[in-house]
Amino acid sequence: MKNILFSLLLIVCSLGIFANYLGTAIPLDIKDGSGPPAIFIERTANSHRHIILQGASYHRGLEFGKYTSDVLRMQETLMVSKLDQFIGNSFVQKIFFSTLMLWFHDVDKHIDRDSLEEMQGISKYAPDEFQRLTTNYTRQIAYHGLHEVGQMFVDEDRVDMGCFVSAIQSEQNKWVIGRNFDFDIDGIFDREKVMKWVYPQEGYAYLSVVWPGMVGVVSGINDQGIYASINAAGSDDFSRVGTPTTIVVKNVLLKARTLEEAILIFQNAKTFIAEIFVIGDRKTNRVAIIEKSPARMNVKILTKSEVTANHLESEIWAKDTINAKRKTELTSDLRKKRGLELITENTYKDPISKTVQILRDRSLFDGRQTHLGNRGAIDSMIASQSLIYDMEKNILFVNLGPGTIGKYLGYDLTASFEKKYPVVVKELSADSMTTAEYISWQDSMMKVIEGKRHLAKNECRQTGEILNLLTKKSFVHYDKSRLAGDYSMKCLDNSAQAKIYWKEALAFYPPYEKQRRYLEEKLK
Structure with a gap:
């Protein structure tokens, strides 16, 4: 019996070593790390945190990591503490990580070099105390798969994650897109979000509303007027590994000048989760909802006001059991129904105010009795990002926080990209709820x-x-x-x-x- 147990222990140890060998990312041999110093603007009570990055991708990563290293440590400490709550035993944690590293060992082969170089730059400022899990560079890559892994738990009652997007039109038929990104871990991703302005050596400049350490994009706009954001979904379709969808969106902003070019990038991307992408093309005044899984994709060009949450709606998903569960057992359909109740007209004289009303709505559909914080509401008090994009005027409004209750600052993107500096032109007033009450x-x-x-x-x-x-x-x-x-x-x-x-x-x-x-x- 002892020999059997000893043999099993050797096998487990060998698998752990093998997993760490396969799963540990090999640093790149980087030739170009040049670029001007970043411009960093710290957050105040009435402003966002901004970082303006230029030059080679590795240089941009170094500058991003240097200016946000304190928040990188806070974020990783919090995430690891959550892991400790979930898996308290350090040996079991190591087995868990080794299994994940073995499963996703080649994910870096599905990430473009520009993104990997930026991740490697950021990793130089990642906290060394978590090297007990794996190397700083490997963790940077792994955290870009956090959205993919977290997607499995989106809209579950175990964690506070979910998303909502509305697209409504003005009386001149110009689009206004509103979006709540619900991802709350003790409010840190709301408090510590950063406006990341990227001016690459090759490709289009873009703005990403994101968090320190993140190369991928969950919400952003480039200087060509292409808006892109993601809502997690779920499907029976399966792929072991692929490109993280936040990296796909980053590449859309970097490379797409038109809606058609954006759609082609999504078509060619090999992803490993189901996702809903909302894409806006300012030059042609078009908005599309793209539903994509590892095996299928549907594109819907909007012709009227619409909302979307966290389930797929095209007929191609009609027999998809995981998507059906999302719709019938979780909260996505409740938020969708409430959003449709709020869109009572084809066009609006003041679509910005209407979008604010939608994003701050805390009621349930069909007049059901409720209270603050019901996850079936559009605003369930967990938004880490709340954005409004006025496509006609090219103004992006971003919430100051906490959640949706604070003011929204409006940035003139045309002027900001031209000056390479954020230009605030408008404010949307705060909600009646106070910060203390929130x-x-x-x-x-x-x-x-x-x-x-x-x-x-x-x-x-x-x-x-x-x-x-x-x-x-x-x-x-x-x-x-x-x-x-x-x-x-x-x-x-x-x-x-x-x-x-x-x-x-x-x-x-x-x-x-x-x-x-x-x-x-x-x-x-």
Whole structure:
């Protein structure tokens, strides 16, 4: 028996070494690292953080890493702490990472050299303390697959991720695109976002609203008037590896001058997740929704106002089981339905104000009873980016935060690209909710999550203390009501009181089908 166990241990160790050998990215031999120093503009109470990058790709990466190294450390520390919560054992963590490295060992072969060089530059300023996981350069590549891995959990009740886009027209039939990018880990990606202005040696200049360390793009516009953003989706189609979709979008901004050129780049890209891309072409006043999986792609040129969330809608996905689950069991269709309710006219006299109204909408469709933070709402209080693009005037409005409640600053992109410096020309006013109220709501929501963890460990005293605190604050949320019901049953053995809370939770229309099923079973 000992010999068998020893043999198994040798096999596991050998696989780990093999995985690390295959999965560790080999640094590039870089010939050109030239370029002018970056211009870095720090964030203030009434401005965004900006970085203006020029020159060779490796040089741009070095400058990006140098000016944002403190935030790189914060972000990675937070992400690793989340991993520690998910997998507490360091040995199991190593097996997990080795498995991922073996699975995705050749992902760098699907990433263009320009992007890899920039990642290698950034990696010089990545925190060395996490080399216990793998090298700084390998981690930079891996984090660009975070969107692909996270996509599997988008619109699930375990994590706060999701996206929404609206496209409406003015009375002159000019398009205005609005977008909420919902990705919240303790609010860090909202607070620390950066306006990244890139002036490459080859290709078109572009603006990416992104985070320190990120080469890929989730929302951006180039100096040719091509807008591009991504919404995660899901499909039965499978590919082990491919180009991260954020890198595909980056290459669209770098290389596309027209909508047709952008579509061709998407067609030729080998991706390994399903995604929804919204593309705008300012010169021809056209907007397209591209639905793409590893095996299929559909392009829809918009002829009227439209909204999209996190499920695929073309007929080619009619029999796709994962997409059907996204639509019927999760929140994407709820947000889509609410968006369509808000688009009551073909054109709008003030499409900017209408788009703000849509992006800040916190109600459920069909007049269902709700409260702040329902994931079935368009604005579920987790937006790390909220953007509005006025295609006619070439102005991009970006939220100051927190979430959608603060002001939006409008940048004249024509003037900004010409001057190689951000030019603010407009502001959109803040929401009626104050920053203090928003932060108080977020703190209460974190208390609910903490209470759920305590109850899972049968820590009744701590759970009760949290519920008492939330009651004093008059905090309302379906998860809080469900927690109170579960606590009443598990800790107080009071089924009558538990059912009152469960009924209250169900009345708030929890957005996930499994949540509603759970409560319905409890109330039988």
